[in-house]
Amino acid sequence: MVRLRDLESRVEELKEQVRRSHTRLSLLSESVLAAGVGGARAEIVFRNSMSNAFRVTGVLVVLDGAVQYNEKGDEAAHLQQKVTPIFDGAVPPGDHTLQIVVSLQGHGYGVFSYLRGYKFEARSTHSFTVRQGKALRVEAIAWEKGTATTPLDQKPAVRFVEQGLSPEGEAGDTDTDTEVSPE
Amino acid sequence: MLRRSRPWERTVFALAIALVAGTRPAHADAGDRALGDAEQLLNTAEADIAKALKGAVPDHRKSAEERLAVGELLRRNKDYESAIGVFNQVIELFHQGKANETTHADAMFLLAESYFDSDQLPSARRQYRELVRLGDRESYSSYAGRALSRLVDVAMRRDFKDELDFVFEQLDRLRASDTTGSLQYARGKALLAAGEHVKAITELRKLPAEAPFSFQAEYLIGVVYTEDVNGPNPTPPTKDEARSVPVMAERYAKAVLQFQRLTRMKPRSPDEQHVVDLGWMALGRIFYESDDPLDAAEAYGKVGQESPEFATMLFELAWVFVSLEDHVQAQQTLELLETVAPDSLGLAEGALLRADLNLRSRQFDEALQAYTGVRARFFPAFRQLEKFLAQNKDPAVYYDRLVSQRSGVRTRGDLPPVIMDWVREIEDDRAFALIDDVSRSRKLVRDSRKLAKTMAGVLSAATRARAFPELRVVMQRALGLTNRVTFAKRELVKGLEAVSPGATAAMQLRSERAQLRAGLDALPVEVRDFVNREANASRAWDKASQKLQSLTLEADQMQAILNGLRRLLQSPDDYGVMLNASKRAQLSREVTATEADLEVYRKKIQDQREDLERGRVQVGFGDQSYEQDAKTRARFNTLVDQEFAMALKGDLGEEAQLYAQDAKALLARAGRDQAELESLERGYEHEVADKSRDLLAQVETESRSVEDGSLRLDVLDQHSRELFGEVARRSFMQVREKLSGILLRADVGIAQQAWEVRQSHLDRVQDLQRLRSSREQYLNEELQEVFHDGSEQP
Numbered sequence: 004m005v006r007l008r009d010l011e012s013r014v015e016e017l018k019e020q021v022r023r024s025h026t027r028l029s030l031l032s033e034s035v036l037a038a039g040v041g042g043a044r045a046e047i048v049f050r051n052s053m054s055n056a057f058r059v060t061g062v063l064v065v066l067d068g069a070v071q072y073n074e075k076g077d078e079a080a081h082l083q084q085k086v087t088p089i090f091d092g093a094v095p096p097g098d099h100t101l102q103i104v105v106s107l108q109g110h111g112y113g114v115f116s117y118l119r120g121y122k123f124e125a126r127s128t129h130s131f132t133v134r135q136g137k138a139l140r141v142e143a144i145a146w147e148k149g150t151a152t153t154p155l156d157q158k159p160a161v162r163f164v165e166q167g168l169s170p171e172g173e174a175g176d177t178d179t180d181t182e183v184s185p186e
Numbered sequence: 187m188l189r190r191s192r193p194w195e196r197t198v199f200a201l202a203i204a205l206v207a208g209t210r211p212a213h214a215d216a217g218d219r220a221l222g223d224a225e226q227l228l229n230t231a232e233a234d235i236a237k238a239l240k241g242a243v244p245d246h247r248k249s250a251e252e253r254l255a256v257g258e259l260l261r262r263n264k265d266y267e268s269a270i271g272v273f274n275q276v277i278e279l280f281h282q283g284k285a286n287e288t289t290h291a292d293a294m295f296l297l298a299e300s301y302f303d304s305d306q307l308p309s310a311r312r313q314y315r316e317l318v319r320l321g322d323r324e325s326y327s328s329y330a331g332r333a334l335s336r337l338v339d340v341a342m343r344r345d346f347k348d349e350l351d352f353v354f355e356q357l358d359r360l361r362a363s364d365t366t367g368s369l370q371y372a373r374g375k376a377l378l379a380a381g382e383h384v385k386a387i388t389e390l391r392k393l394p395a396e397a398p399f400s401f402q403a404e405y406l407i408g409v410v411y412t413e414d415v416n417g418p419n420p421t422p423p424t425k426d427e428a429r430s431v432p433v434m435a436e437r438y439a440k441a442v443l444q445f446q447r448l449t450r451m452k453p454r455s456p457d458e459q460h461v462v463d464l465g466w467m468a469l470g471r472i473f474y475e476s477d478d479p480l481d482a483a484e485a486y487g488k489v490g491q492e493s494p495e496f497a498t499m500l501f502e503l504a505w506v507f508v509s510l511e512d513h514v515q516a517q518q519t520l521e522l523l524e525t526v527a528p529d530s531l532g533l534a535e536g537a538l539l540r541a542d543l544n545l546r547s548r549q550f551d552e553a554l555q556a557y558t559g560v561r562a563r564f565f566p567a568f569r570q571l572e573k574f575l576a577q578n579k580d581p582a583v584y585y586d587r588l589v590s591q592r593s594g595v596r597t598r599g600d601l602p603p604v605i606m607d608w609v610r611e612i613e614d615d616r617a618f619a620l621i622d623d624v625s626r627s628r629k630l631v632r633d634s635r636k637l638a639k640t641m642a643g644v645l646s647a648a649t650r651a652r653a654f655p656e657l658r659v660v661m662q663r664a665l666g667l668t669n670r671v672t673f674a675k676r677e678l679v680k681g682l683e684a685v686s687p688g689a690t691a692a693m694q695l696r697s698e699r700a701q702l703r704a705g706l707d708a709l710p711v712e713v714r715d716f717v718n719r720e721a722n723a724s725r726a727w728d729k730a731s732q733k734l735q736s737l738t739l740e741a742d743q744m745q746a747i748l749n750g751l752r753r754l755l756q757s758p759d760d761y762g763v764m765l766n767a768s769k770r771a772q773l774s775r776e777v778t779a780t781e782a783d784l785e786v787y788r789k790k791i792q793d794q795r796e797d798l799e800r801g802r803v804q805v806g807f808g809d810q811s812y813e814q815d816a817k818t819r820a821r822f823n824t825l826v827d828q829e830f831a832m833a834l835k836g837d838l839g840e841e842a843q844l845y846a847q848d849a850k851a852l853l854a855r856a857g858r859d860q861a862e863l864e865s866l867e868r869g870y871e872h873e874v875a876d877k878s879r880d881l882l883a884q885v886e887t888e889s890r891s892v893e894d895g896s897l898r899l900d901v902l903d904q905h906s907r908e909l910f911g912e913v914a915r916r917s918f919m920q921v922r923e924k925l926s927g928i929l930l931r932a933d934v935g936i937a938q939q940a941w942e943v944r945q946s947h948l949d950r951v952q953d954l955q956r957l958r959s960s961r962e963q964y965l966n967e968e969l970q971e972v973f974h975d976g977s978e979q980p
Contacts, residue, residue, distance in 0.1 A: 006909065011620055014902055015308035018627040021895040024888040025634045026274040028641070031884060033247055035641045035653040036803045093263070098728075098735035130732035 043096040044138035045131075046168065047071070047089040051081060052146040053107065056118060057159060059145060061106035064089045067099055075106070089143075096135040102128045105145045107159050118155075127161035138168035217845045220681025224852055227674035231667050232859060250276045250285030254292055261296060266304035267626075273297035287325035291317070295329045302336055305619060306626075311340045311349070318356045330360055331368025331399075338375045344616060350380055367397030374406060383410050383417075395451075401461040404448040408468060411441035434478035445469045449488070463493040470502060479509045497527035504539070517543045534560060534928045541935055550943050557935035560928065566756050567602045568925040574601060575918060581911030588621055588914055589628075589903075608921045609914070617910050624903055631896045636796070638889040643800050645878040645885070649808040651870075654877055658807055661870045662716050665812075668863045669709040672819055675856050676706060678849045679826045682833055686842035692829050699825045705818035716807065723805035731798055737791055744784055751777050823860070826853075 047066065051059050059082065061075035072089045074080060081087040105125045109118030125145060133139045142165075147158040248256065257272035276293035279285040285293075298313035314333040321330030334353050341349035353376045360369060374390035377383075387410055390403040397403075414420055415437055423439035431442045448465040451458075466488040473482035483506045489499040500523040507516035520540055541556035578584065587601070588609065610618055644653055651658045683696060710716045755774055758765045765773070830853060832838055833846035 007616060007620070010902065010905055010909065011308055011616065011623075014620055014623045014627070014899075014906075015312065017895055017898055017902065018309065018623050018630070019312070021627050021630045021634065021892055021899075022274060023278070024891040024895070025630045025637075026271070026278045028634050028637045028885065028888050028892075029271065030275055030278060031881065031888075032637050032641055034655060035644050035881065036637075098732045100732075100735070100739070130735065132728040132731060 043094050043133040043135055044092065044168075045094045045099065045133055046091045046138065046140040047101065048140070048142050049081060049087045049089055049103070050142055050144045051085055051087075052144050053159070054147060056110060056155070057107045057123070057147070058110040059105060060108050060122075061104075062087070063104040064143065065102040066090055067094075094133055096133055096137075098130060098132050100128060100130050101141060101143065101163070102126075103143050103161055105159070105161060107145075109155070121155065123156060123159045125159040125161045127163070129163040131163075131165055140166045140168050142166070216684035217681040217841075217848075220677045220684060221845075221849060221852065224674040224677035224681070224849070224856075227670060227677060228852060228855055228859065231670040231674065232855075234663075234670075235667055235859070235863070250279045250289045250293075253279070254289055254296070257293070257296060257300075261300050261303075264303075266300045269300045270297060270304070273300060287323070291320070291326045291329055294326075295333065298333065298336065302339070306623065307340050307344055307619060308623070311337065311346075314340070315352070318360075321356070321360050328366065328368075330356075331366065331370075331372045334372035335368065335375050338372065338379050342379050350376055354380075365397075367393045367399040367403070370397075371399040371403055371406075374403060378406060378410055378413075383414055386410055401448065401451060401453065401458045404444065404451065405461050405464055405468075408441050408444040408448060408465065411444050412438065412468070412472065415441065432473070432476075432478050432481050435473055435476040435481070438472045438476065442469065442472060445472070460494060463489050463495045467495050467499060467502075470499070470506070474502070474506055474509070479506045482506045483510070491526075497523060500526070508543070513543045513547045517547065534564060537563075538928070538931055538935070541932075545935065545939055545942060548942070548946070550939055550946070554936065554939045557932045557939060560932040561936070562760060564604075564925055564928050564932075566753055567605055568922070568929060569756060570601060571605055571918065571922050571925065575922060581915045582907045583911075584914035584918055585621070585907045585911045588618075589625055605918075605921055605925075608924060609917045617913055620906060621910065624899065624906060627895070627899050631892055631899065634888070634892040638885050638892070640800050640803055641885050642882060644803050645882050647804045647808075648810075648813065649804050649806050650878045651808050651874045652806045653881065654874060657870055657874055657877070661867060661874075662710075662713070662807060664863050664867050664870070666711045666713075666716070668819070668860055668867070669711050669815075671856050671859045671863070672706070672709065672822065673711075675823065675826050675853070678853060678856070679829060681849065682829060682838070682842060682845055685845045686833070686838040689838040689842060691832055691837045695825050695829050695832075699822065699829075702818055702822050702825075705814070706822060709815055709819070719811065720806045723809065723811070724802070727798065727802040727805060731795075731802070734791060734795055734798065737787075741784060741787055741791065744780075748777055748781055748784070 045066075047064065049062055049064065049072070053059060061079070062072060062081050063070070064072040066089075072087070103126070107123040107125065109121035109123075111118035127143070129141070129143070131139060131141055141163060144162050144164065146160055146162060147153075148160040149158055253272050253276050257269045257276065260266075260269035260272060273293045273296050276285055276289060277297065280287075280290040280293070294313055294317050298310050298317065301307070301310035301313060314337050317326055317329050317333040318337070320326040321333070334356060337349055337353050340346065341353070353372070357369065357373050357376070370389055370393050374386045374393075377386035377389055387407055390407050390410075393400050393403045420437075421440070423436065427439040427443060428436045431439045435442055445465045445468045449462055449469070451462065453459040453462050466485050469485035470482045473479070473485060483503060486499050486503040486506065489495050493499070500519050504516045504519040504523065507513070507519060517540065520536065520543070524536070537556055537560045541553050541560065544550075544553035544556060574587075588606070641653075644650060651661055679699070683692075686692070710719055751773070754761050754763060755765075755770060755777065758770070829838075830846050830849070833842040834850070836843045838846075
């Protein structure tokens with residue numbers, strides 16, 4: 004037991020020595036490497052920018068393999084509002100993958116009532132990077148691409164917009180549009 | 187000093203332009219406009235030079251107080267390692283004179299708490315002791331009592347008897363009491379730990395009801411009474427006390443009454459509510475131990491859903507229901523527990539308990555499913571562990587395996603996490619804490635090396651100015667101004683081209699200048715240009731990093747497939763697959779070969795990740811794109827100078843010569859401005875070089891200290907291997923026994939289920955036989971009656 008106690012105190016002393024050096028290095032690195040303090044935060048929202056010709060019947064959002072939002076039916080949150088919050092919280096600093104599947108149905112009246120028989124699906128995957136001590140907002144936007152002559156089934160698409168939310172409010176927050184065609 | 191044009195000069199110049207405007211050809215107007223534009227550009231650039239090169243640069247680095255808040259958030263999220271890193275930074279900032287005593291005291295206490303909560307007790311002890319030593323200073327005094335209480339906890343958990351001597355010594359040195367009651371509480375707790383029960387109660391009773399530690403004190407008194415019952419000389423309860431509690435719990439009457447008193451108190455904070463919940467838990471346990479499950483169930487039922495004790499309460503309540511033979515309620519409680527805290531049930535224990543309850547409730551299919559599930563889950567781990575034990579006779583291997591797997595180093599043939607968790611449960615806490623400390627130290631060494639290497643890379647690279655934000659900002663401003671002056675020259679040369687559009691002598695120069703146009707357009711001038719350029723460069727690195735991440739995901743998927751194949755190969759029958767021996771051997775070889783390939787891929791991904799991280803921090807101000815800018819600018823200046831020299835000599839025509847003479851002064855001004863800005867930039871570069879040298883020296887000093895620590899760690903690690911190797915081996919063997927026991931219980935369960943099913947069928951058959959015989963008897967009787975009635979017919 005005495006030997007264990009002695010070993011314990013020597014290891015602890017050594018750990019403190021290494022930790023002190025590590026702390027000094029990490030403080031130096033903050034200015035040298037522009038590294039932040041603390042974790043990283045991501046805010047993910049879904050925006051429905053489809054016209055009245057389409058009705059979003061379901062949205063599935065998966066962040067790093069974990070389902071964050073999976074709503075269908077008339078009571079779904081995305082039907083009540085244009086912008087639906089999906090995730091807002093701490094994430095490990097580094098790269099992340101966001102997958103989204105938007106289910107749509109044609110929507111029309113009168114001579115366009117035939118549209119109701121059409122069903123579409125827009126799928127997309129987006130990778131983003133959040134640095135330590137930073138926050139990023141990623142907006143997944145369901146929109147209609149192409150022009151008035153684009154066939155209806157080729158219109159639904161999902162694009163992503165990233166916006167840095169650094170607490171310092173630095174200029175140059177990045178906006179990245181990634182347009183992905185539906186399958 | 188830069189020369190600035192005086193107002194009268196500008197007026198005269200403008201008037202002169204206006205005077206000649208009417209007498210010159212149309213393309214001469216373009217020249218005049220160019221002169222005006224160039225002068226305006228120069229004027230604004232020169233005006234900005236003085237103010238742009240001074241002025242405070244906002245420091246984006248977090249203050250000690252902000253770090254404290256970040257650390258506290260991390261601690262509350264139970265991210266103890268990150269919190270420890272941040273609190274250590276605050277303490278280091280205090281040593282550097284960048285934090286005050288109050289912040290230092292807060293950081294020390296929170297650091298100690300983080301160490302305590304993450305079971306790093308020797309480190310926690312060091313911090314608490316340090317706080318207690320400073321306890322007579324105002325900023326630290328409020329933490330002294332709490333630190334002493336924690337030292338008592340450390341003493342009790344680690345059996346450090348001498349720690350209590352330190353606590354009593356410090357309690358004598360510090361004041362007898364404080365407003366929060368923390369010192370009295372600490373004294374009472376220390377007396378309890380020292381076995382001085384009566385004195386402990388007396389001390390704890392002194393705390394006023396409104397003191398912040400009064401709830402904890404009441405709870406501790408209850409603990410003292412409970413311990414007293416099991417001690418050598420228990421104090422019997424008075425008749426009144428015995429009458430006031432349920433009959434079965436009479437022995438614990440004092441403790442029950444004390445805990446009941448606690449539960450009647452009105453909590454003022456979540457912490458106090460937690461103590462009240464602990465009081466209910468204590469009552470539940472006492473009643474359960476006293477064979478009074480009904481009162482136990484009632485006490486447990488008082489613990490609310492928000493309580494941190496809720497999951498523990500559900501588990502204990504399930505056992506209370508089992509003792510009441512209410513299997514349905516027990517099952518429902520376990521189901522609820524699985525919902526609120528899926529990981530809280532011991533993996534195997536929980537599953538087997540539920541299977542047993544299913545069996546007792548005659549839910550045979552569910553029971554069989556649960557038993558076979560346990561078997562399928564733990565049999566592969568058992569086989570793997572058996573193989574590991576058979577292959578390794580050297581005790582040091584077991585120690586190394588514990589250290590490597592706890593450090594998160596992935597190797598082929600890693601044992602399943604469940605085995606490592608159970609080894610931890612069996613292993614002596616102190617031995618494991620030591621192994622953890624060695625692992626943490628190794629991780630710190632690795633991280634420190636990586637940081638030092640990356641910083642050395644940055645400080646030796648052309649982009650090193652980014653390491654000094656205050657210098658980088660002024661350098662960027664100087665460069666932006668240089669580029670604005672270059673744009674002024676571009677206006678001048680545009681004017682020259684406008685007044686001599688067909689000058690063949692300048693064709694080659696103008697063609698080369700045209701090729702530089704795109705490069706010139708991209709020269710950064712404003713802050714946003716610099717930021718956007720950096721963001722674009724970072725984005726390119728991000729894309730590469732994300733590709734690497736997707737490769738990592740693919741590797742993980744591949745690993746999952748291989749794990750599945752391994753399970754299939756271990757017991758193909760369980761998956762309904764027919765495999766002969768040769769096919770199985772061939773598949774096994776293929777899986778092994780793929781695993782080896784995967785390991786190589788992972789290593790490559792890791793190497794590329796490190797290269798990428800080093801590359802990522804070297805983009806920005808001063809990188810290759812800025813070097814290209816400098817070349818473009820220099821070449822452009824040379825071409826402009828050559829073109830104006832030709833124009834002045836008259837090689838480009840008379841009008842060009844006149845224009846060049848007009849522009850000569852502005853050109854000279856631009857040249858002087860550029861020279862002055864370049865000289866300033868050189869000065870800043872020298873400053874950056876000096877600062878980089880100093881920083882590199884600091885990095886090297888810390889690196890040497892880390893390397894020294896690493897060497898000493900190797901020596902201590904060797905001692906630990908000798909000391910704990912055999913202990914670790916025994917722990918692995920005990921886990922094998924535990925796994926074997928679980929599999930046995932599952933097998934017995936399966937057999938019992940089959941027996942119960944058979945028994946239920948038999949019972950059913952017997953019931954049916956009984957029914958048939960009774961019906962037969964009834965029919966016989968009916969028949970007899972008919973016969974009898976028939977025989978009586980006349």
